[in-house]
Amino acid sequence: xxxxxxxxxxxxxxxxxxxxxxxxxxxxxxxxxxxxxxxxxxxxxxxxxxxxxxxxxxxxxxxxxxxxxxxxxxxxxxxxxxxxxxxxxxxxxxxxxxxxxxxxxxxxxxxxxxxxxxxxxxxxxxxxxxxxxxxxxxxxxxxxxxxxxxxxxxxxxxxxxxxxxxxxxxxxxxxxxxxxxxxxxxxxxxxxxxxxxxxxxxxxxxxxxxxxxxxxxxxxxxxxxxxxxxxxxxxxxxxxxxxxxxxxxxxxxxxxxxxxxxxxxxxxxxxxxxxxxxxxxxxxxxxxxxxxxxxxxxxxxxxxxxxxxxxxxxxxxxxxxxxxxxxx
Amino acid sequence: xxxxxxxxxxxxxxxxxxxxxxxxxxxxxxxxxxxxxxxxxxxxxxxxxxxxxxxxxxxxxxxxxxxxxxxxxxxxxxxxxxxxxxxxxxxxxxxxxxxxxxxxxxxxxxxxxxxxxxxxxxxxxxxxxxxxxxxxxxxxxxxxxxxxxxxxxxxxxxxxxxxxxxxxxxxxxxxxxxxxxxxxxxxxxxxxxxxxxxxxxx
Amino acid sequence: xxxxxxxxxxxxxxxxxxxxxxxxxxxxxxxxxxxxxxxxxxxxxxxxxxxxxxxxxxxxxxxxxxxxxxxxxxxxxxxxxxxxxxxxxxxxxxxxxxxxxxxxxxxxxxxxxxxxxxxxxxxxxxxxxxxxxxxxxxxxxxxxxxxxxxxxxxxxxxxxxxxxxxxxxxxxxxxxxxxxxxxxxxxxxxxxxxxxxxxxxxxxxxxxxxxxxxxxxxxxxxxxxxxxxxxxxxxxxxxxxxxxxxxxxxxxxxxxxxxxxxxxxxxxxxxxxxxxxxxxxxxxxxxxxxxxxxxxxxxxxxxxxxxxxxxxxxxxxxxxxxxxxxxxxxxxxxxxxxxxxxxxxxxxxxxxxxx
Numbered sequence: 001x002x003x004x005x006x007x008x009x010x011x012x013x014x015x016x017x018x019x020x021x022x023x024x025x026x027x028x029x030x031x032x033x034x035x036x037x038x039x040x041x042x043x044x045x046x047x048x049x050x051x052x053x054x055x056x057x058x059x060x061x062x063x064x065x066x067x068x069x070x071x072x073x074x075x076x077x078x079x080x081x082x083x084x085x086x087x088x089x090x091x092x093x094x095x096x097x098x099x100x101x102x103x104x105x106x107x108x109x110x111x112x113x114x115x116x117x118x119x120x121x122x123x124x125x126x127x128x129x130x131x132x133x134x135x136x137x138x139x140x141x142x143x144x145x146x147x148x149x150x151x152x153x154x155x156x157x158x159x160x161x162x163x164x165x166x167x168x169x170x171x172x173x174x175x176x177x178x179x180x181x182x183x184x185x186x187x188x189x190x191x192x193x194x195x196x197x198x199x200x201x202x203x204x205x206x207x208x209x210x211x212x213x214x215x216x217x218x219x220x221x222x223x224x225x226x227x228x229x230x231x232x233x234x235x236x237x238x239x240x241x242x243x244x245x246x247x248x249x250x251x252x253x254x255x256x257x258x259x260x261x262x263x264x265x266x267x268x269x270x271x272x273x274x275x276x277x278x279x280x281x282x283x284x285x286x287x288x289x290x291x292x293x294x295x296x297x298x299x300x301x302x303x304x305x306x307x308x309x310x311x312x313x314x315x316x317x318x319x320x321x322x323x324x325x326x327x328x
Numbered sequence: 329x330x331x332x333x334x335x336x337x338x339x340x341x342x343x344x345x346x347x348x349x350x351x352x353x354x355x356x357x358x359x360x361x362x363x364x365x366x367x368x369x370x371x372x373x374x375x376x377x378x379x380x381x382x383x384x385x386x387x388x389x390x391x392x393x394x395x396x397x398x399x400x401x402x403x404x405x406x407x408x409x410x411x412x413x414x415x416x417x418x419x420x421x422x423x424x425x426x427x428x429x430x431x432x433x434x435x436x437x438x439x440x441x442x443x444x445x446x447x448x449x450x451x452x453x454x455x456x457x458x459x460x461x462x463x464x465x466x467x468x469x470x471x472x473x474x475x476x477x478x479x480x481x482x483x484x485x486x487x488x489x490x491x492x493x494x495x496x497x498x499x500x501x502x503x504x505x506x507x508x509x510x511x512x513x514x515x516x517x518x519x520x521x522x523x524x525x526x527x528x529x530x
Numbered sequence: 531x532x533x534x535x536x537x538x539x540x541x542x543x544x545x546x547x548x549x550x551x552x553x554x555x556x557x558x559x560x561x562x563x564x565x566x567x568x569x570x571x572x573x574x575x576x577x578x579x580x581x582x583x584x585x586x587x588x589x590x591x592x593x594x595x596x597x598x599x600x601x602x603x604x605x606x607x608x609x610x611x612x613x614x615x616x617x618x619x620x621x622x623x624x625x626x627x628x629x630x631x632x633x634x635x636x637x638x639x640x641x642x643x644x645x646x647x648x649x650x651x652x653x654x655x656x657x658x659x660x661x662x663x664x665x666x667x668x669x670x671x672x673x674x675x676x677x678x679x680x681x682x683x684x685x686x687x688x689x690x691x692x693x694x695x696x697x698x699x700x701x702x703x704x705x706x707x708x709x710x711x712x713x714x715x716x717x718x719x720x721x722x723x724x725x726x727x728x729x730x731x732x733x734x735x736x737x738x739x740x741x742x743x744x745x746x747x748x749x750x751x752x753x754x755x756x757x758x759x760x761x762x763x764x765x766x767x768x769x770x771x772x773x774x775x776x777x778x779x780x781x782x783x784x785x786x787x788x789x790x791x792x793x794x795x796x797x798x799x800x801x802x803x804x805x806x807x808x809x810x811x812x813x814x815x816x817x818x819x820x821x822x823x824x825x826x827x828x829x830x831x832x833x834x835x836x837x838x839x840x841x842x843x844x845x846x847x848x849x850x851x852x853x854x855x856x857x858x859x860x861x862x863x864x865x866x867x868x869x870x871x872x873x874x875x876x877x878x879x880x881x882x883x884x885x
């Protein structure tokens with residue numbers, strides 16, 4: 001046993017896969033299924049987990065997290081569903097345009113930042129759009145274990161309601177779908193009212209929806225512990241900036257369309273990460289010196305830590321100013 | 329009446345707060361003895377909330393002192409029980425009927441609050457969402473780690489386990505699940521050498 | 531090498547012994563001549579051949595006897611194994627992890643045959659050949675956690691992870707360093723560590739928790755911890771403290787070498803795949819002082835560590851009263867020579883005792 005604590009490796013363990021199916025679901029969403037290249041079984045995973053998919057896009061490595069949406073008990077495949085984001089940074093476009101059946105890819109072991117609370121007497125799922133994906137796995141899990149659940153799923157239109165028909169026909173009494181273009185909306189106050197003690201609510205969707213659910217539940221006297229949410233943030237573009245990395249002893253430039261974490265990786269710095277979406281805390285980095293303003297976008301650090309200027313989450317947060325020195 | 333301020337202790341020792349009105353779909357209040365004062369303070373802050381409350385009150389040695397005061401604030405239901413044990417079936421029945429949004433307020437001795445909190449937790453409410461306020465006696469509910477028997481209302485350290493008779497010292501290590509502090513044999517390494525009992529917090 | 535299992539006891543006549551091989555592979559916990567708390571985590575992916583770090587779950591010469599001792603403890607006090615209702619899935623995760631690991635790491639001792647959910651488990655050292663249905667509790671004689679940990683050395687705490695916190699919600703605990711599962715079950719990470727002195731103030735538990743929350747599937751971690759025990763007693767529980775506490779007063783200059791044991795815990799941490807819980811196996815290794823000092827480097831170092839340990843820690847670890855006797859004994863094996871860094875015995879390079 002060595003004396004010094006070992007540094008955690010950046011990212012979760014990896015699995016070499018082959019794309020076994022590409023299934024367009026509608027104009028925006030496509031499902032990708034993976035098989036292992038070594039023919040072995042995938043590790044089991046817990047519902048709500050995500051995997052980080054590595055994309056080799058013309059010399060640039062993109063790493064995007066996607067919820068695993070296949071049945072957790074099925075160790076023969078992993079599946080994700082990707083919504084094409086034409087305004088985004090290009091990861092989803094790459095998946096939609098370039099990834100074909102038979103392609104070799106690398107994904108990470110499952111990481112769960114949105115687990116079911118297994119104490120729950122009942123689980124109420126609230127999905128907005130592509131936020132349906134983690135619930136696909138949760139529903140499969142609860143069906144197998146005999147858990148109580150219901151789903152309320154808001155989508156733009158019938159044409160864009162990924163999996164809505166499949167879910168409705170399989171679980172007609174538990175699935176409720178709401179179409180924006182038909183002016184249907186989740187009656188949140190009604191459905192929070194009268195749930196048995198020990199019910200947990202899970203929301204996955206746009207930021208506004210997540211905030212709405214947390215606030216409404218709170219005014220209805222729900223404990224915070226019973227309200228769960230997951231939101232992956234995509235790094236936002238911003239003005240290029242320069243950073244000095246103490247431990248690595250180098251100065252790097254962060255481009256307009258890359259995150260600080262990506263810039264470090266591009267320069268060969270082995271920086272830790274897991275979710276790449278401001279949620280897991282793994283990439284937390286100490287600030288040695290800063291003359292300027294931080295643009296904090298993560299969910300990990302609290303307000304005091306943000307205000308202190310002593311820490312930054314390089315996966316989603318940026319900096320504007322004269323000088324930034326990090327302990328990395 | 330001034331509240332007793334417990335000295336700072338280890339992380340497992342419960343810390344009690346001050347009851348405050350919270351929005352919710354129902355309000356269950358359980359108190360013993362001087363715990364009634366905390367409920368009355370709550371009534372003074374929010375009479376309307378109090379009118380919607382179901383109160384279970386165990387007077388212990390305080391007799392009728394608080395019962396009329398509580399009744400005069402017009403709670404929806406006031407149930408006066410002769411002992412905590414006698415109120416358990418009622419507490420369980422009320423919790424089994426309750427829905428998410430129920431607020432639970434506990435006040436009085438540590439033993440009462442701990443046991444009632446446990447009932448609420450078993451019903452599905454996380455302990456962090458249950459309000460507590462200590463009033464009255466600082467007596468402790470102790471579990472003997474050796475025989476597992478519970479001794480109620482322990483006032484001295486060390487004390488004699490009411491089940492197995494061992495001399496136990498009073499730890500601050502506390503189990504929410506047992507609603508009790510841990511008692512460990514004081515003379516295990518030197519049998520017979522039992523220190524003179526000292527009153528708790530004196 | 532085929533493993534020979536000792537016939538030995540951890541109570542009454544205390545016939546427990548370490549073979550020469552067991553002494554040399556003992557997980558000595560001090561990498562330098564002093565000790566202070568640290569998180570000291572490293573990845574758990576094997577180690578030198580033959581060391582206790584090599585396999586995921588080390589099986590050694592004490593296996594069968596330790597399992598017999600566990601059965602005795604459980605017969606006396608079944609509360610040593612408990613699982614809160616929501617932890618059953620984590621119990622199955624544990625069973626799967628241990629069965630798969632042992633059958634792969636020790637194919638001559640253990641076999642696992644899987645046909646979908648129909649599993650057959652063969653444990654040759656314990657004479658078990660059992661078919662059951664995975665995830666169906668009614669096909670096991672007891673819960674999955676109890677079933678498999680009656681067949682695995684060391685204690686097992688199973689920690690549920692909720693909202694950036696770990697909760698001790700299940701476990702099998704019969705070889706513990708004076709803590710009670712029955713009392714601590716359901717507590718959060720800071721609560722069950724509450725009685726440990728100094729470490730909270732040092733921020734140790736905050737850092738450790740952050741590390742543990744981020745342990746991911748496929749990337750287990752490990753660390754060592756230690757304490758002292760008089761007589762090779764596995765079950766140093768608070769429940770039985772009124773019976774074993776008095777044994778601490780039986781040390782004499784004549785018997786200390788044989789009676790006083792260094793007790794080392796190899797703690798490992800696994801993210802469980804189906805439940806997202808964290809499995810925390812705590813494997814206990816005991817070594818008598820007289821065996822430990824047969825490794826010159828360890829004899830020198832243990833003397834220095836025990837001598838310089840802060841009083842709070844010696845009190846917490848329960849040997850403050852016996853420290854003078856220990857130092858008197860260990861001092862005879864410390865000639866003042868420097869020691870090589872790291873925990874390994876270094877028998878070929880470290881000089882013999884210069885006395």
